Amino acid sequence: MIEKIKLEDLKKENILAFGEIYQGKLHPSSLEILTPLKEIAEKLDKSLILVCLADSLESIHDLESLKKSLADEVWFIFHSKLRDFKDDLYARVFIEIIKSTNPYGVFFPATLIGVSIAPRIAGVLNLGLCAHVNALEIENNQIIMARPTYGENIIAKLTSKTIPVMATISIGAFSPKTSEKTPVFKEVIFPENFSWESALKVRSFRSSKKKPSRLSTAKVVVAGGRGLKNKENFQKLFELAEILKAEVGATRPVCYEGWVEEERMIGVSGVTVKPKVYIGFGISGALQHTAGMENSEFIIAINTDKEAPLVKMAHLSLIGDAKKILDLLLKKLKR
Amino acid sequence: MEKIIVCIKGVPKPGTVKVDPETHTLKRESMELILNPNDRPALEMAIRLKEKYGAEITVISMGPSNIIPLLKQAYALGIDQMILLSDRAFAGADTLATSYVLARAIEKLSPFSIVLMGLKSIDGETAQVPSETAGLLGLPSLINIKELKKEDDKWIAIRENEYGEEEIEVESSLLASVSPQAFDYLRPPSLKRLIEVKEKEPLIWTASDIQAEPEKLGLKGSPTQVVDVFEKKLEMKGTILEGEPQELVEKFIEVLKEKEIIKI
Numbered sequence: 001m002i003e004k005i006k007l008e009d010l011k012k013e014n015i016l017a018f019g020e021i022y023q024g025k026l027h028p029s030s031l032e033i034l035t036p037l038k039e040i041a042e043k044l045d046k047s048l049i050l051v052c053l054a055d056s057l058e059s060i061h062d063l064e065s066l067k068k069s070l071a072d073e074v075w076f077i078f079h080s081k082l083r084d085f086k087d088d089l090y091a092r093v094f095i096e097i098i099k100s101t102n103p104y105g106v107f108f109p110a111t112l113i114g115v116s117i118a119p120r121i122a123g124v125l126n127l128g129l130c131a132h133v134n135a136l137e138i139e140n141n142q143i144i145m146a147r148p149t150y151g152e153n154i155i156a157k158l159t160s161k162t163i164p165v166m167a168t169i170s171i172g173a174f175s176p177k178t179s180e181k182t183p184v185f186k187e188v189i190f191p192e193n194f195s196w197e198s199a200l201k202v203r204s205f206r207s208s209k210k211k212p213s214r215l216s217t218a219k220v221v222v223a224g225g226r227g228l229k230n231k232e233n234f235q236k237l238f239e240l241a242e243i244l245k246a247e248v249g250a251t252r253p254v255c256y257e258g259w260v261e262e263e264r265m266i267g268v269s270g271v272t273v274k275p276k277v278y279i280g281f282g283i284s285g286a287l288q289h290t291a292g293m294e295n296s297e298f299i300i301a302i303n304t305d306k307e308a309p310l311v312k313m314a315h316l317s318l319i320g321d322a323k324k325i326l327d328l329l330l331k332k333l334k335r
Numbered sequence: 336m337e338k339i340i341v342c343i344k345g346v347p348k349p350g351t352v353k354v355d356p357e358t359h360t361l362k363r364e365s366m367e368l369i370l371n372p373n374d375r376p377a378l379e380m381a382i383r384l385k386e387k388y389g390a391e392i393t394v395i396s397m398g399p400s401n402i403i404p405l406l407k408q409a410y411a412l413g414i415d416q417m418i419l420l421s422d423r424a425f426a427g428a429d430t431l432a433t434s435y436v437l438a439r440a441i442e443k444l445s446p447f448s449i450v451l452m453g454l455k456s457i458d459g460e461t462a463q464v465p466s467e468t469a470g471l472l473g474l475p476s477l478i479n480i481k482e483l484k485k486e487d488d489k490w491i492a493i494r495e496n497e498y499g500e501e502e503i504e505v506e507s508s509l510l511a512s513v514s515p516q517a518f519d520y521l522r523p524p525s526l527k528r529l530i531e532v533k534e535k536e537p538l539i540w541t542a543s544d545i546q547a548e549p550e551k552l553g554l555k556g557s558p559t560q561v562v563d564v565f566e567k568k569l570e571m572k573g574t575i576l577e578g579e580p581q582e583l584v585e586k587f588i589e590v591l592k593e594k595e596i597i598k599i
Binding site for chain 1: 431466476495502581
């Protein structure tokens with residue numbers, strides 16, 4: 001049984017996290033973001049609340065993982081109109097909760113859905129919103145967020161002048177943790193006059209045909225950058241990946257060059273990986289990329305430049321032409 | 336006739352970015368600007384809608400006058416009107432302050448039926464401006480759409496997300512960001528229009544033209560602030576091997592065996 005509670009009776013001034021539920025499935029990144037948020041909440045002496053919007057309790061497949069989550073409370077908002085994800089309605093539900101509970105912080109995983117509603121809320125309420133942060137800390141009772149800046153190997157620390165502090169958090173930047181203490185589940189009852197209407201109507205859904213990439217959980221990652229020179233060379237990484245039972249990753253520039261689809265991008269605005277072995281071919285190691293792979297257990301870099309940041313980070317570096325070494329390696333392994 | 340608005344952004348050409356070592360801000364003046372590659376599909380979608388339904392396309396962009404060539408590029412592709420949102424007061428804007436200026440300009444252009452943007456810029460990469468602008472305007476928004484068409488009075492969009500594709504019906508006007516993968520083919524500029532645009536200049540709107548409240552603009556109107564920057568110092572920690580590729584690959588294979596990635 002879940003306790004039912006009126007919107008206006010909810011606990012105030014918490015840290016809220018968006019629990020993304022799509023067709024009954026909880027997106028794993030919603031549990032990931034609770035890891036840094038729990039620390040933040042404890043330091044600020046606030047409760048951490050996961051807010052889930054869904055059709056009904058029965059429609060949620062992952063109640064077990066919610067029960068083990070780090071949240072102090074899980075607030076559910078159930079309504080048949082919340083069955084499909086509708087940007088405007090989901091944002092309005094959140095805005096009601098924000099208005100009624102004055103949270104200190106509101107955080108979203110940087111999924112497409114998170115990036116759909118967080119800015120809508122920020123726009124409606126005129127709030128600051130930081131994008132794709134990958135570290136959070138407390139300084140002088142204030143939430144400080146960090147993310148690499150564009151174009152240089154420098155990390156920027158950001159704050160937001162408006163309360164609640166809002167940010168989207170990079171996917172895979174944190175590992176989900178479990179707690180012994182079961183969160184309190186509450187079903188939030190919205191006022192009678194709240195309108196559940198939306199300007200959007202989802203007519204149909206077609207599940208994606210391509211297999212989702214298992215990059216973020218891969219044990220071995222072979223990644224390529226500009227040093228591979230062209231798309232043809234880059235494609236050879238797929239042969240290597242098959243032999244090594246690995247997943248292929250890429251840097252931002254090569255994704256934009258169209259050598260490989262963007263969902264294979266490793267880094268701040270892409271996927272974060274933590275494999276046992278990461279192999280980078282022709283990757284110099286811009287912070288944008290390394291922020292997404294620096295926690296790999298064993299890093300191998302193949303690069304012509306001995307001074308490249310990735311070479312400095314690597315446990316083993318082979319100084320040489322990435323394409324030549326890849327070709328030779330494939331030849332030997334295929335034998 | 337339908338009116339379509341497309342918002343575009345000038346981004347530094349990859350490789351030409353210079354950073355002020357003191358302030359850690361981008362030196363925008365010395366950068367070579369290009370049209371954000373992710374805005375190309377938004378322009379393509381607008382032009383295809385124009386061809387199909389007959390529409391007038393207005394392109395707007397916020398920035399200094401070095402954006403004008405990019406507006407002209409959009410004109411050469413087939414848009415009708417160019418507007419540059421330019422004012423010193425706009426400088427230093429975060430996504431909220433940027434969205435505010437765009438929202439004011441879009442409002443001034445109403446009535447319109449569709450506002451399109453790219454999914455995200457390749458410099459900031461926040462993907463926030465489309466939904467944030469829609470939030471300010473109180474307009475329905477969809478991000479990452481692949482298709483857009485009309486059915487009677489309704490817009491039908493195909494939106495792609497992490498799970499698959501949704502077909503979504505929208506009854507009113509709409510703001511959408513377009514998937515970078517929406518089209519296999521992006522039209523080249525037309526020669527005729529390239530010549531034509533030489534004689535044309537964009538309209539320039541300042542803060543007062545869009546009746547913007549000064550405290551919501553630029554750095555002052557930006558709630559998010561950079562409080563500190565730091566460099567990540569890297570120390571050499573591993574083994575570096577140099578030599579003939581042949582030798583390197585042999586060592587490579589040994590390590591892969593040690594790590595039990597390959598068995599032989």
